[in-house]
Amino acid sequence: LSVFSTSSKVVAHFCKPTPMPADTKSRDEEMKDVEKTDKKTDTSKGDKPEEKESVAVTAMNELKVNANLLEKAVIGKESRFIARVLRSTTRVRQRQTVAVLTQALEYFFPPGAPEKQTLLDFLAKVPEEAMEVEGAAKSDDKPAKPEAPKKHILPEVEVYLHLLTTIFLIDRKQTAEAGICVFNLIERIKFFNRRTLDQLAAKAYFYYSLVHEMTGRLSEIRSTLLAAHRTASLRHDYVGQSTLLNLLLRNYLAYNLYEQADALVRKTNFPEENASNNQHARYLFYTGAIKAVQLEYTDSYRSLTHAIRKAPTNTSRGFRLAVHKLACIVQLLMGEIPDRSTFFQKGMVPALKPYFQITQAVRVGDLELFKTVMASHGAQFQRDKTHTLIVRLRHNVIKTGLRKINLTYSTISLQEVCQKLRLGTVEDAEFIVAKAIHDGVIDATIDHVDGTIVSKVNTDVYTTDEPQAQYHKRITFCLDMHNQAVKAMRFPPDAHKRHSETAEERRERLKQEEDLATSMAEDDDEF
Numbered sequence: 001l002s003v004f005s006t007s008s009k010v011v012a013h014f015c016k017p018t019p020m021p022a023d024t025k026s027r028d029e030e031m032k033d034v035e036k037t038d039k040k041t042d043t044s045k046g047d048k049p050e051e052k053e054s055v056a057v058t059a060m061n062e063l064k065v066n067a068n069l070l071e072k073a074v075i076g077k078e079s080r081f082i083a084r085v086l087r088s089t090t091r092v093r094q095r096q097t098v099a100v101l102t103q104a105l106e107y108f109f110p111p112g113a114p115e116k117q118t119l120l121d122f123l124a125k126v127p128e129e130a131m132e133v134e135g136a137a138k139s140d141d142k143p144a145k146p147e148a149p150k151k152h153i154l155p156e157v158e159v160y161l162h163l164l165t166t167i168f169l170i171d172r173k174q175t176a177e178a179g180i181c182v183f184n185l186i187e188r189i190k191f192f193n194r195r196t197l198d199q200l201a202a203k204a205y206f207y208y209s210l211v212h213e214m215t216g217r218l219s220e221i222r223s224t225l226l227a228a229h230r231t232a233s234l235r236h237d238y239v240g241q242s243t244l245l246n247l248l249l250r251n252y253l254a255y256n257l258y259e260q261a262d263a264l265v266r267k268t269n270f271p272e273e274n275a276s277n278n279q280h281a282r283y284l285f286y287t288g289a290i291k292a293v294q295l296e297y298t299d300s301y302r303s304l305t306h307a308i309r310k311a312p313t314n315t316s317r318g319f320r321l322a323v324h325k326l327a328c329i330v331q332l333l334m335g336e337i338p339d340r341s342t343f344f345q346k347g348m349v350p351a352l353k354p355y356f357q358i359t360q361a362v363r364v365g366d367l368e369l370f371k372t373v374m375a376s377h378g379a380q381f382q383r384d385k386t387h388t389l390i391v392r393l394r395h396n397v398i399k400t401g402l403r404k405i406n407l408t409y410s411t412i413s414l415q416e417v418c419q420k421l422r423l424g425t426v427e428d429a430e431f432i433v434a435k436a437i438h439d440g441v442i443d444a445t446i447d448h449v450d451g452t453i454v455s456k457v458n459t460d461v462y463t464t465d466e467p468q469a470q471y472h473k474r475i476t477f478c479l480d481m482h483n484q485a486v487k488a489m490r491f492p493p494d495a496h497k498r499h500s501e502t503a504e505e506r507r508e509r510l511k512q513e514e515d516l517a518t519s520m521a522e523d524d525d526e527f
Contacts, residue, residue, distance in 0.1 A: 059095040070156040155192040179211045202243040209247045238274035249286040281310040329389045365401030406442040
């Protein structure tokens with residue numbers, strides 16, 4: 001440190017500026033001003049067009065790279081290249097404009113192709129004011145230099161461009177045109193009937209369902225989705241099976257058809273080992289919602305817990321909110337109180353505030369507070385589709401209040417119980433207390449002559465089987481988590497042959513590992 005400090009002092013001494021005449025300083029300042037003005041004029045003339053042009057060129061180059069990957073996937077029969085193309089959809093769609101898509105269609109499609117003209121007609125209907133999107137090239141950006149169109153186009157590239165056009169119309173709120181475009185896309189995929197289109201077909205059916213959900217016509221496509229799922233099952237198309245099964249469950253739950261959804265779950269098998277992590281998380285959420293309505297709270301809470309663990313942590317805030325809301329209500333229906341930290345996660349505090357108030361009412365056993373929260377936030381519970389489950393919590397609130405009364409008083413009249421729990425009449429209180437005693441909620445007897453409740457001596461919980469049951473529950477949870485973690489592990493192919501690999505094989509292995517790491521990082525964005 002002393003050496004560095006002394007050297008810096010020496011440099012500062014020899015670099016110390018010497019005084020200059022006043023006229024020399026003024027001349028230097030004038031030259032600097034001239035240089036600054038020259039730089040400003042140069043940047044105003046040359047930099048902006050280059051920046052504008054680079055956005056369009058970058059978007060076009062990305063489409064060319066993806067088209068090359070699709071061709072490579074078809075030639076080598078490697079589905080991982082198609083998966084890489086689909087993972088980049090989130091990044092590609094942010095840079096798309098009418099000019100970029102038009103140039104891509106003119107370049108990839110051969111001259112005179114009827115499909116090209118159909119897609120160009122859809123793009124021509126997009127208004128100019130709807131084209132300003134964050135991250136996209138502006139309408140006045142200069143497109144890339146036109147190139148000679150190709151003489152032949154692969155079906156995979158055609159379907160990919162058709163899919164990008166559909167996504168572009170959905171982003172620009174052109175739902176009517178997007179509905180027609182995605183219908184033509186589905187028919188085109190059926191016409192080609194190629195196994196290399198399976199992953200693109202799954203993505204097409206996703207946007208097919210999304211467009212109909214945006215227009216409120218989900219029930220019209222139920223038969224189409226069922227037929228597509230049957231075809232995917234016969235062809236062992238695991239990506240299509242997982243996607244279409246989730247779309248069907250979402251379709252049934254949108255119309256509260258829980259019995260049909262449960263029948264579908266029981267008669268089908270979800271491909272857990274071959275499905276993506278995001279599709280598995282969706283499936284667990286839907287099955288958890290079905291089991292919660294059917295009073296299977298333990299299985300429902302287990303599915304919802306797995307869904308929370310499989311969901312991306314940095315994105316998909318809406319999905320995680322929906323899962324946490326349902327898991328909170330199911331945990332309350334099981335007789336447990338959710339952890340306080342659940343309601344104070346980053347970015348979720350305002351949305352989970354009504355559920356936190358419901359939890360407080362159940363924990364305290366205050367029926368009046370429960371009714372107040374239900375009256376003030378009933379509309380939100382209806383939108384979240386948790387109102388039916390929350391209504392069931394009224395009995396849990398009463399049970400909690402009875403437990404506190406049973407622990408506090410050895411003898412108490414039914415009139416006082418009616419006042420403390422804010423029930424209607426003494427007869428209602430007597431019936432509720434009798435049912436609680438029958439269900440084992442409290443250990444007491446009712447003296448009908450005096451109209452009182454006599455509590456029995458409380459026994460030590462450690463003399464019962466309750467600790468054993470709790471330990472068994474926790475051990476089962478840990479074992480399930482370990483099994484799920486083992487199933488979710490990913491390994492590069494031929495990992496056991498590394499000791500005898502050549503230099504070329506080692507380069508290929510490192511490239512595959514890099515692709516695997518990139519895919520795992522981009523899974524969150526795709527969700």
